Amino acid sequence: MSALKDGKVFAPLTFEGCCNRDLFETWRSQSLIPQLEPGDIIIVDNATFDQGESIREVVEDAGCEIWYLPAYSPDFNKIENW
Secondary structure: OOEEEOOEEEOOOOOOOOOOHHHHHHHHHHHHHHHOOOOOEEEEOOOHHHOOHHHHHHHHHOOOEEEEOOOOOOOOOHHHHO
């Protein structure tokens, strides 16, 4: 799992097994949020662990927005083609 900003990967996390809400929330709070700047937009796919009010609140508290991609859309998800 990682993020992409200005063509550069940041906040990388490797793990064994499947991703779930606990892992995503830990990554988000410990790796992603500290590296964001107010006004950044986070674009995520529609995995169930990416969604929820608590996730949106944390992102918005950091001064950022979260946008959700339509169902499976690799053409819009730059990190899948990186």
